[in-house]
Amino acid sequence: MPVIILGIESSCDETAASVCVDGKILSNIIASQTVHEQYGGVVPELASRAHMQNIVPVVDQAIRKAGVDMHALNAIAFTSAPGLIGSLLVGSQFGKSLGLALNIPVIAVHHMQAHVLANLIGDPAPEFPFLCLTVSGGHTQIVLCESIDNLSVIGETIDDAAGEAFDKSAKILGLPYPGGPLIDKHARGGNPKRFSFPEPQIPSLDFSFSGLKTSILYFLRDELQRDPEFLKTNLADICASIQERIVSILLKKLKKAAGQTRITDLCIAGGVSANSGLRTAFTEMGKQEGWRTFIPSFEYCTDNAAMIAVTGYYRFLKGEFDQLNVKVSARAEWK
Ligand code: KG4
Ligand code: ZN
Numbered sequence: 163m164p165v166i167i168l169g170i171e172s173s174c175d176e177t178a179a180s181v182c183v184d185g186k187i188l189s190n191i192i193a194s195q196t197v198h199e200q201y202g203g204v205v206p207e208l209a210s211r212a213h214m215q216n217i218v219p220v221v222d223q224a225i226r227k228a229g230v231d232m233h234a235l236n237a238i239a240f241t242s243a244p245g246l247i248g249s250l251l252v253g254s255q256f257g258k259s260l261g262l263a264l265n266i267p268v269i270a271v272h273h274m275q276a277h278v279l280a281n282l283i284g285d286p287a288p289e290f291p292f293l294c295l296t297v298s299g300g301h302t303q304i305v306l307c308e309s310i311d312n313l314s315v316i317g318e319t320i321d322d323a324a325g326e327a328f329d330k331s332a333k334i335l336g337l338p339y340p341g342g343p344l345i346d347k348h349a350r351g352g353n354p355k356r357f358s359f360p361e362p363q364i365p366s367l368d369f370s371f372s373g374l375k376t377s378i379l380y381f382l383r384d385e386l387q388r389d390p391e392f393l394k395t396n397l398a399d400i401c402a403s404i405q406e407r408i409v410s411i412l413l414k415k416l417k418k419a420a421g422q423t424r425i426t427d428l429c430i431a432g433g434v435s436a437n438s439g440l441r442t443a444f445t446e447m448g449k450q451e452g453w454r455t456f457i458p459s460f461e462y463c464t465d466n467a468a469m470i471a472v473t474g475y476y477r478f479l480k481g482e483f484d485q486l487n488v489k490v491s492a493r494a495e496w497k
Pocket of ligand 1: 324346436465
């Protein structure tokens with residue numbers, strides 16, 4: 163009998179559901195919330211309300227698209243941490259209620275672990291042990307993955323996350339939120355070597371991005387004093403140079419981690435792994451270093467429920483289920 167898992171993701175501003183059969187994704191439905199754009203960031207209360215509106219149709223669509231009978235589901239996996247509490251509550255309560263109604267187990271999934279395990283959706287997939295650079299709006303981590311349930315963070319940001327570095331830089335440039343994808347877009351026509359932003363000097367595997375933000379702020383202030391048209395006429399080169407620096411900070415530490423662990427299967431994951439500069443530079447570095455490199459397809463990089471469903475699938479195989487009173491948590495600690 164095939165193992166059929168429904169995955170639900172609602173940790174931030176995407177309401178998502180996915181059906182996974184024997185580790186293969188049959189549907190991956192995402193309702194992105196546009197209500198936040200006018201506020202320049204996610205408004206938690208509005209996010210919860212939008213999840214409430216979206217959750218039933220999104221799950222319904224995921225099940226229909228997969229062409230499975232709801233009664234054939236074996237388990238329901240949902241994101242339980244980290245995230246906005248109100249948002250997490252909507253997905254988890256819905257998942258628990260459906261699990262109760264169908265009399266099937268539930269599996270509470272850590273969002274960041276799911277980002278890492280999104281790499282297992284691919285074919286070929288990385289083999290354990292592998293390293294994963296997880297880069298999202300809230301996190302920047304190098305994760306040592308020894309087995310499905312043995313993932314450990316060996317490096318992380320001490321201030322801003324890489325996604326925040328993209329979004330805050332974009333904000334300084336006057337681009338709307340979330341600015342990461344827009345920096346990527348403008349960078350495509352720009353010269354990445356035109357401007358040089360400083361690189362933090364941190365000896366460990368940890369990252370820092372707050373200095374970059376400050377240097378961009380002062381750089382722009384000075385240039386605009388000289389030439390008020392500077393931003394308009396140089397946007398592509400500025401974006402390309404910012405992207406170049408963020409990518410080089412990330413890959414330098416990943417290379418160091420690979421050297422220290424002697425691991426040669428390397429992955430990237432999380433929203434920032436959708437960045438074209440990072441994807442190209444990571445693949446190039448892999449060729450030079452003799453790594454096998456893995457990048458999830460775009461739809462599995464940013465927040466999605468397929469990564470929750472596939473994590474649920476591997477947990478199901480191990481018989482690791484949660485009680486219906488399992489809690490949600492805003493905190494990122496790994497269980
Ligand atoms: O993983 P994700 O979808 O949500 C979180 O769990 O945070 O990541 C969202 C982050 C945002 O900061 C967004 O600007 C960034 O990923 N992002 C990108 C790109 N696509 C998404 N950053 C740079 N280039 C992109 N193409
Ligand atoms: Zn995420």
